[in-house]
Amino acid sequence: MTDDILLVHGGTPLEGEIRVRGAKNLVPKAMVAALLGGEPSRLRNVPDIRDVRVVRGLLQLHGVTVSPGEEPGELILDPSHVESANVADIDAHAGSSRIPILFCGPLLHRLGHAFIPGLGGCDIGGRPIDFHFEVLRQFGAVIEKRPEGQYLEAPQRLRGAKIRLPYPSVGATEQVLLTAVLAEGVTELSNAAVEPEIEDLICVLQKMGAIISMDTDRTIRITGVDHLGGYTHGALPDRLEAASWASAALATKGNVYVRGASQREMMTFLNTYRKVGGAFEIDDEGIRFWHPGGALSAIALETDVHPGFQTDWQQPLVVALTQASGLSIVHETVYESRLGFTEALNQMGAHIQLYRECLGGTPCRFGQRNFLHSAVVSGPTKLQGADLVIPDLRGGFSYLIAALAAEGTSRVHGIDLINRGYENFLAKLKALGGHVELPAPLVPAQTRA
Numbered sequence: 001m002t003d004d005i006l007l008v009h010g011g012t013p014l015e016g017e018i019r020v021r022g023a024k025n026l027v028p029k030a031m032v033a034a035l036l037g038g039e040p041s042r043l044r045n046v047p048d049i050r051d052v053r054v055v056r057g058l059l060q061l062h063g064v065t066v067s068p069g070e071e072p073g074e075l076i077l078d079p080s081h082v083e084s085a086n087v088a089d090i091d092a093h094a095g096s097s098r099i100p101i102l103f104c105g106p107l108l109h110r111l112g113h114a115f116i117p118g119l120g121g122c123d124i125g126g127r128p129i130d131f132h133f134e135v136l137r138q139f140g141a142v143i144e145k146r147p148e149g150q151y152l153e154a155p156q157r158l159r160g161a162k163i164r165l166p167y168p169s170v171g172a173t174e175q176v177l178l179t180a181v182l183a184e185g186v187t188e189l190s191n192a193a194v195e196p197e198i199e200d201l202i203c204v205l206q207k208m209g210a211i212i213s214m215d216t217d218r219t220i221r222i223t224g225v226d227h228l229g230g231y232t233h234g235a236l237p238d239r240l241e242a243a244s245w246a247s248a249a250l251a252t253k254g255n256v257y258v259r260g261a262s263q264r265e266m267m268t269f270l271n272t273y274r275k276v277g278g279a280f281e282i283d284d285e286g287i288r289f290w291h292p293g294g295a296l297s298a299i300a301l302e303t304d305v306h307p308g309f310q311t312d313w314q315q316p317l318v319v320a321l322t323q324a325s326g327l328s329i330v331h332e333t334v335y336e337s338r339l340g341f342t343e344a345l346n347q348m349g350a351h352i353q354l355y356r357e358c359l360g361g362t363p364c365r366f367g368q369r370n371f372l373h374s375a376v377v378s379g380p381t382k383l384q385g386a387d388l389v390i391p392d393l394r395g396g397f398s399y400l401i402a403a404l405a406a407e408g409t410s411r412v413h414g415i416d417l418i419n420r421g422y423e424n425f426l427a428k429l430k431a432l433g434g435h436v437e438l439p440a441p442l443v444p445a446q447t448r449a
């Protein structure tokens with residue numbers, strides 16, 4: 001399909017201004033939270049990305065009316081008709097994203113049962129959902145695995161529980177939050193994930209009437225209530241998209257102002273960016289990122305749960321590290337298979353060697369196992385344009401960055417995947433002076449002159 005291919009003519013620094021809106025990793029979950037309310041909710045700063053469209057479709061299937069608000073990027077979510085919805089077509093949503101798993105708690109509270117189709121999301125590891133089902137069982141849910149998905153029932157009102165996660169999973173923490181708020185009694189969750197998007201989801205739930213407190217030791221306590229209302233909320237900005245553009249500015253020796261980027265959620269990224277040699281300037285509206293000239297420095301980088309270096313920042317920054325002088329070490333500790341994208345960078349001229357060992361510091365869950373989850377990047381290396389096939393969301397954006405930083409033209413296949421998490425990325429690339437074009441459609445032989 002020619003319309004899923006982008007031609008990228010590299011060698012021009014990205015310069016100018018783009019805007020990021022609400023976070024891909026918060027907005028769909030805030031939309032799911034609307035299912036818990038007795039009244040409509042109003043969500044602002046909603047980006048036009050595929051994950052939002054997928055959740056919108058799923059909510060509508062479940063009887064939630066989703067309509068645009070008065071401002072651009074505003075959604076009104078009205079859950080008044082959930083009880084009478086016909087979900088016969090739910091199978092069509094299988095493989096669409098990771099969000100359907102978060103419908104469990106709200107549907108169990110509302111209807112006493114839930115059906116969850118197979119999940120999608122990036123292929124960067126096994127991505128099991130065992131923690132989700134374990135916590136739901138602790139609340140009293142009964143789960144039956146069926147060939148086409150998972151069927152859940154709540155024989156009685158779900159009850160709060162004392163839960164400890166084996167690992168601070170973002171999704172499992174959100175599962176607990178969205179279930180505990182209406183469960184009977186108190187839930188204590190320890191070893192919880194505390195990503196900024198989770199804090200923002202807690203803000204949403206508190207606005208709806210939930211009682212939730214967060215301790216400094218990854219413990220979250222939720223006192224269940226009998227009824228939740230609607231909310232009005234502006235989603236926090238997408239720190240992952242902002243970091244992607246920052247990495248693109250660095251790798252292409254450019255200068256990009258990311259309107260909407262916020263310092264507080266990006267502190268760890270900003271420290272790393274500075275260590276590599278990237279420059280930035282923060283004001284009240286956003287952050288300017290640029291390459292200040294001279295050589296970039298190699299660094300040791302370990303991804304981790306928040307407040308560590310976010311795994312979704314890793315792939316775009318690795319492209320910039322191919323331009324740094326010396327040996328950089330990257331240890332991916334969140335996903336076991338998130339370095340496969342480097343093979344294509346090597347074909348473009350990068351020198352990246354993968355290792356099974358935990359390089360550069362803390363042993364992680366993947367050490368002594370058969371996962372290539374550490375990398376040594378030696379640079380700087382000139383990159384050459386190539387034929388690239390996008391493997392996953394952030395890997396895909398990394399390929400765009402590499403193609404923009406390379407000499408010559410690249411053909412990037414599968415660009416539609418990027419629409420899952422980057423709003424209007426093509427228009428933004430063009431606004432920044434990126435030389436990108438969709439190839440002309442093939443003209444059928446009989447219509448040629």
Ligand SMILES: CC(=O)N[C@H]1[C@@H](OP(=O)(O)OP(=O)(O)OC[C@H]2O[C@@H](n3ccc(=O)[nH]c3=O)[C@H](O)[C@@H]2O)O[C@H](CO)[C@@H](O)[C@@H]1O
Nearest residue numbers: 025098127128129130131132169170171172311312334335
């Ligand atoms: C839509 C969304 O918000 N996606 C984000 C979310 O994904 P997601 O919520 O899927 O990520 P998790 O934090 O749950 O996963 C982290 C690790 O825990 C493991 N795990 C998770 C659940 C489970 O039941 N069993 C299990 O073993 C996973 O395989 C992975 O190794 O957080 C990730 C970590 O910040 C981000 O990279 C994703 O962008």
Ligand SMILES: C=C(OP(=O)(O)O)C(=O)O
Nearest residue numbers: 098121122312393394421
């Ligand atoms: C891994 C990611 O997302 P998801 O969990 O939606 O696959 C990501 O945003 O990089």
